[in-house]
Amino acid sequence: MSEENPRDAVPSLNFIEEIIEEDLHKGKYKTILTRFPPEPNGYLHIGHAKAICLNFGLGLKYGGKTNLRFDDTNPVTEETEYVDSIKDDIRWLGFTWAEELYTSDYFDTLYGYAVNLINKGLAYVDDSTSEDIAAMKGTPTEPGRDNQYRSRSVEENLRLFTEMKAGKFKDGEKVLRAKIDMAHTNMLMRDPILYRIKHAHHHRSGDKWCIYPMYDFAHGQSDSIENITHSICTLEFIPHRELYDWLIEKLEIFPSHQYEFARLNMTYTVMSKRKLLQLVNEGHVTGWDDPRMPTLSAFRRKGYTPESIRTFCDKIGVAKRENFIDLSLLEFCLREDLNQKALRVMAVLDPVKLIIDNFDAGLTEELVSENGPDESLGKRTLQFGKELWIEREDFMEEPAKKWFRLAPGSMVRLKSAYIITCESFVKNEAGQVTEIHCTYIPESRSGSDTSGIHVKGTIHWVSAAHAVTAEVRLYDRLFTVENPLGEEGDFKDSINPNSLQIINDAVVEPSLKHALAENRYQFIRKGYFCLDKDSTADKLVFNRTVTLKDAWAKEVKKN
């Protein structure tokens, strides 16, 4: 190729990167500062990962920085437990914040801003009930109306606001509102509430305050205090931008700018913190880190790698259009990563006994197997004997079309061991297969096969004499439908009743006795697994991270 295709030469930018590059190019900023601003009232989910990767990624890409700022202006829903989990999740994803900040640290400054606004005649204390405020606000199609409190004097407003701060009033008795325009087409500009009274203990400021700023009078101001250049949030905040800019202008403070992108939606799950909290509180899952949840702590426990989530966030892109991402894309990113990292081991989830009739009963043969396709993963020794456990589903009494596993008379290879021929099988009264008898071909030993025989199927196995019992937890999607919110009725009606299957007596190869929590394993032919935190020295517990792609399952489905 002598000529370069300009399409390949220029990597495409998302719309926020375009804005930043233009700002930098024009010299509007020398460097950028972004922020990730979670409210500590729940655990972070995969949707937050998109925002984290965006904000931190931009900081990294353009040589700027990113702050972590807890948006803690509502003491009744916020807790330190959430602060800690959020920090853990961000670190796990692999990002480092420049500064750890709290909106609550700005309460004094914010109070001063409010006084400033009152002095300018741009804010007033309103005695109305919340019902009255709502009634006077109008609707999207009808303008709101001014009330009697709107015309209070600056002096009176100052006095009342001071008294609000001093705790002279009960919750809900008074609020401070901006004086903008009750007939504005943007509902948020109809004299938005700036401060409300809440006699509540705050997780950081304790009992110092009984008035707390609203989101609109905290977020943009915090951005400004920190000199955030690009304040990135999700689409539903678009109408807030007008107010964001108005307040910055009237307060005459550093002009941060807000840009909005579309939040992540994904099939077979829900992404709202409120709904996730509901699933936790109502016991549909065991907690925020239940591996069926879309939270980062759940993905981590389930065995997802941070790299796979970052790749995913990179692949889904950033735009302003509503999106609905296939879960399969996330799983693709995961498998791609795990395929390189996972140690291959053998585990039988649904064991049935296989007896090799022509193998010495007392003998244990040691075989060497690779730990994975990449040589750097090393090798290990396997024990092989007369009696083995194999997967029940790898034997078919009456083989289906294109079946190339075990069946009466058929040959398969035992992974890393020998080729065997199925001679007979035994059933109990219930009609269940209890024993499969085979003969092995001594010359077919893995690595030194001189038999010249080629078989189509290879199956995994565990020596019965050396097997270790383990609990294995198989997870499936939490909901049975792609969009639980799109269904009639409650989203919880679509919960998958089979989202968790616990296998108590799986048998795994003995090397797994020393399984490490930080390792990823591929149970050959069954999927990727990791050690669960419930695992103990006496009892191994594994989580299935994700299945392998299964072409045979598709084949079966077709017929």
Add this chain to the structure above:
RNA sequence: UGGGUUAUGGUGUAAAGGUAGCACAACAGAUUUUGAUUCUGUUUGUCUAGGUUCGAAUCCUAGUAACCCAACCA
């Protein structure tokens, strides 16, 4: 019946008036001591109707659809 935002294959996302590309998914085949991985190939798209232009996903006009806004939540 107000204001705002967005429309490109099944799902995402590029193309800044000049070849509609990439990824996932789906399908077909090759390889395979994991029915995995890997490799090859195929199907499917510019919301609609007009207009400008040699040429329109892109510009203009008029529609249509989806989403957001009436919390003392963020």
